[in-house]
Amino acid sequence: MSEETGSDPERRDFAGRVVIVTGGARGQGEAESRLFAARGAAVIIADVLAEEGRALAEALQAEGRAARFVYLDVSDPKSWEGAVALARDWKGRIDVLVNNAGIINRSTVANTGLEAWERVMKVNLTGAFLGIQSVAPVMAETGGGAIVNISSNSGFSGHYDPAYTASKWGLRGLTRSAAMEFAGNSIRVNAVCPGLVVTGLNASSPHLKPMIGMTPMQRSGTPEEIAELVAFLASDAAGFITGEDFVIDGGFTAGAAYRRVATETGIF
Numbered sequence: 001m002s003e004e005t006g007s008d009p010e011r012r013d014f015a016g017r018v019v020i021v022t023g024g025a026r027g028q029g030e031a032e033s034r035l036f037a038a039r040g041a042a043v044i045i046a047d048v049l050a051e052e053g054r055a056l057a058e059a060l061q062a063e064g065r066a067a068r069f070v071y072l073d074v075s076d077p078k079s080w081e082g083a084v085a086l087a088r089d090w091k092g093r094i095d096v097l098v099n100n101a102g103i104i105n106r107s108t109v110a111n112t113g114l115e116a117w118e119r120v121m122k123v124n125l126t127g128a129f130l131g132i133q134s135v136a137p138v139m140a141e142t143g144g145g146a147i148v149n150i151s152s153n154s155g156f157s158g159h160y161d162p163a164y165t166a167s168k169w170g171l172r173g174l175t176r177s178a179a180m181e182f183a184g185n186s187i188r189v190n191a192v193c194p195g196l197v198v199t200g201l202n203a204s205s206p207h208l209k210p211m212i213g214m215t216p217m218q219r220s221g222t223p224e225e226i227a228e229l230v231a232f233l234a235s236d237a238a239g240f241i242t243g244e245d246f247v248i249d250g251g252f253t254a255g256a257a258y259r260r261v262a263t264e265t266g267i268f
């Protein structure tokens with residue numbers, strides 16, 4: 001295949017590339033860490049979950065992959081200095097940053113205290129901001145890279161967790177601003193907006209059943225399906241894509257509400 005088509009499988013390969021996945025110890029971040037490692041990347045699993053993160057790095061090493069764990073609280077600028085230092089000492093470069101770490105609050109406007117609101121913003125939104133600010137200059141030193149911010153399909157609608165929703169809408173704005181700013185450094189910045197994926201974040205939530213029921217594809221997504229999209233956007237195959245957000249939710253955002261109307265009125 002020619003250079004221009006972008007369809008050469010090598011363009012999805014990460015050999016020689018260094019990838020940081022925040023919140024990489026479990027859930028979608030774990031699937032992303034595993035996929036990047038399988039495609040040849042040196043992966044830095046960055047998380048507050050030290051035991052799980054270390055165990056994952058060791059498991060990947062045992063499979064012959066290149067992986068390290070670093071303790072990273074994404075909301076703490078000092079913590080980012082440590083993660084960047086590890087990448088520099090280990091491989092001298094950073095090619096991909098996945099801002100995946102996230103928490104939920106699951107409380108209404110009326111019931112959310114200021115501290116809870118600020119905690120969600122600090123991890124979900126400020127964490128990605130600090131990540132981009134810390135990592136983009138390092139990427140620029142070696143000719144560019146790709147950043148993928150994990151937003152949500154809640155970043156397109158009003159969700160009953162307002163702090164989470166606002167942080168995920170905010171990530172879409174941050175994505176576009178950063179894409180504009182760093183295009184000149186050959187750094188692409190995109191957002192992935194998953195629908196329901198059953199992980200430690202929501203496994204015990206009562207909303208799983210109704211959400212699956214309303215999802216046109218009638219199921220939740222898997223962490224591996226999300227990881228595939230993240231890896232594509234981080235790869236050279238997505239070389240002309242920047243500043244965009246990609247919903248991956250089995251059709252929920254596309255029209256779950258009208259599908260329900262059509263089902264209830266017998267149209268479908």
Ligand SMILES: NC(=O)c1ccc[n+]([C@@H]2O[C@H](COP(=O)([O-])OP(=O)(O)OC[C@H]3O[C@@H](n4cnc5c(N)ncnc54)[C@H](O)[C@@H]3O)[C@@H](O)[C@H]2O)c1
Nearest residue numbers: 023027028048073074100101102152194196197199200201
């Ligand atoms: N699960 C879903 O249905 C769903 C849907 C849309 C978007 N998302 C988003 O996907 C991302 C991954 O979530 P998940 O479903 O894998 O959940 P998860 O809870 O399994 O994983 C989140 C990870 O982030 C880490 N983390 C939390 N706070 C951190 C901090 N301050 N610093 C560093 N790491 C921290 C956790 O330790 C954990 O490993 C999140 O941003 C989440 O908002 C999830």
